[in-house]
Amino acid sequence: MKDEHKTKEQLINELVELRRRSTELEKSETKRKRAEKALQRSEEKYRSLLSNVKLGIFRSTPGPTGRFLEVNPAMEEITGYSRKELFSMNVSDLYMRPEEREAVLEEMAAAVGKATKELNFRKKDGTEIVISDTKVAVRDNTGKILYFDGIIEDITERKRAEKALRESEGKYRSLVESTKDSIYLVDRNCKYLFMNNEHLSRLGLDLQMSQVIGRTYGEFHSPEETEEFAKKIKEVLKAGKSLWYEYRSERDNRYFIRTLSPVKDSKTRMLTAVTVISKDITERKRAEEALKGYSERLEEMVEQRTKEVKDAQEELVRKERLAILGEFSGSISHELRNPLATIDSSAYYLKIRLKDADEKVQKHLDRIKSSVGKSTAIIESLLSLTRMKEPRLERLDLIAVTSEAITTSKVPARVNVIQNFPEQEVLIHADRQQLCVAFKNIVNNAVEAMEGKGTLTVTVRRTTDGQSEVAFADTGLGIAPENLGKIFQPLFSTKPRGVGFGLSIAKVLIEKHHGTIEAKSERGKGATIITQLPL
Known part of the structure; x- marks a missing residue:
């Protein structure tokens, strides 16, 4: 219908439709422009990414040599060639080994999706580098490869670091496995993470390494050892410092020095494990113990030898003193005896003639006779001490000899004598008279120490080392410690009226019988x- 024949309403409707279509076209144009701008921005981002990324991005043709179709700036930096130079050369020119190019093409022909391979490239300056090459083959509908899109990364430094790490690990493992020390790693729960073969053998079980790693310390040690070890692990992880301690294994009774050192996680830097180095010091400990034992024995030997020297010196002094006394007593005994005999006879005569004298005179005459008797006894003691005859040995009952010595001694009534004698005879070879003299001197010395009252306990017994023993224990004041070594010396006495011969004679007589005599005392508790x- 021509426009002139259309009604107004039709014209209005068509105008509305035209306006609607015009609006739709304007909207479509706007969307197109927006899409173009978005595409432009995306392309700019992509170009920026290609330009700024440190990875080499390329597109190349397939074939034995290959040509670059596109490269980013990183390709220039990695290879040392300019963009123009890369477009003018073959891809195969970058390969250090041509056979690697052939292997890559075969792998890509069979690959579905991307493939990654480490290759050896030569830079423009001749430097050899190692790259990680990841590429994908773009194919047509028939499966024919049109081109490769790929990314390369220079991993030369990483490979060097890996090689150095492997060498370091090799050296470390060689060191760890060649040492005689047990070395192992445990976590905070005392679970084994690593151990060397020395420690594996130390466990004493026929197990492979894989059968032990992951198991706990407590599975191979006693509860007590495990508890102590767990405390040490906790202490190291808490303090963050190494510690060492000596440890004795219950399994084989060997000694070790353990050094525990904390280990940090390389990522979190948290203390997560502990390295344990256990050095066997058994031989050293045994040597130390042997040295200690030898030192103690040496000290005992020195002490014993010192005592022997001291005793020998004292014995020498005693013998020298006896020799002097012998010379003295031999030369003056005759000179003293005659005057003493004269005094004694004169006192006797006066006592008879003055029998009617007063009590005081009689008392003084008795004192003269008593003093003469004591002086004579001293002379006799001197002579006995210095001219002691060898004992005439006979088979005797020690109990009978001891009982006789007590009976014939002048024991006051206020001294209680307790005799601890065995029922069976104690037979010895001895001189009865000399032994009686020795025992009587000891009894008299005890009575004097108790000042005439107290208890004297006399014990006769057989010792475990094949000796007979007679012990005289009194209840006197005892002997001062500084005097214990002097009481057997001639002329030594702590008593006001003592001369100091009784125990000296006893010692000489006992030693002539190849015996020993000693004194024991606690001050205030007798001797x-x-x-x-x-x-």
Whole structure:
């Protein structure tokens, strides 16, 4: 219908439709422009990414040599060639080994999707580099490869680091496995993470390494050892410092020095494990113990030798003193005896003639006779001490000899004598008279120490080392420690009226019977004189 024949309403409707279509076209144009702008921005981002990324991005043709169709700036930086130079050369020119190019083409022909391979490239300056090559083959509908899109990364430094790490690990493992020390790694739960073969053998089980890693320390040690070890692990992880301690294995009774060192996680930097180095020090400990034992024995030997030297010196002094006394007593005994005999006879005569004299005179005459008797006894003691005869040995019962010595001694009534004698005879070879003299001197010395009252306990017994023993224990004041070594010396006495011959004579007589005599005392609790004679 021509426009002139159309009605107004039709014209209006057509105008509305035209306006609607015009609006739709304007909207479509706007969308197109927006899409173009979005595409432009995307292309700019892509170009920026290609330009700024440190990875080499390329597109190349397939074939034995290959040509670059596109490269980003990183390709220039990695290879050392300019963009123009890369477009003018073959891809195969970058390969250090041509056979690698052939292997890549074969792999890409069979690959579905991307493929990654490490290759050796030569830079423009001749430097050899190692790259990681990842590419994908773009194919047509028939499957024919049109081109490769790929990314390369220079991993030369990483490969060098890996090689250095492998060498370091090799050296470390060689060191760890060549040492005689047990080396192992445990986590905070005492679970084994690593151990060397030395420690594996130390466990004493027929197990492979894989059968131990992941198991706990407590599975191979006693509860007590595990508890102690867990405390040490906790202490190291808490303090963040190494510690060492000595440890004795219950399994084989060997000694070790353990050094525990904390280990940090390389990522979190948290302390997560502990390295344990256990050095066997058994031989050193045994040597130390042997040295300690030898040192103690040496000290005992030195002490014993010192005592022997001291005793020998004292014995020498005693013998020298006896020799001097012998010379002295021999030369003056005759000179003293005659005057003493004269005094004694004169006192006797006066006592008879003055029998009617007063009590005071009689008392003084008795004192003269008593003093003469004491002086004579001293002379006799001197002579006995210095001219002691060898004992005439006979088979005797020690109990009978001891009982006789007590009976014939002047024991006051206020001294209680307790006799601890065995029922069976104690037979010895001895001189009865000399042994009686020795025992009587000891009894008299004890009575004097108790000042005439107290208890004297006399014990006769057989010792475990094949000796006979007679012990005289009194309840006197005891002997001062500084005097214990002097009481057997001639002329030594702590008593006001003592001369100091009794125990000296006893010692000489006992030693002539190849016996020993010693004194034991605690101040205020009496003294005990102990004699031992061979059975």
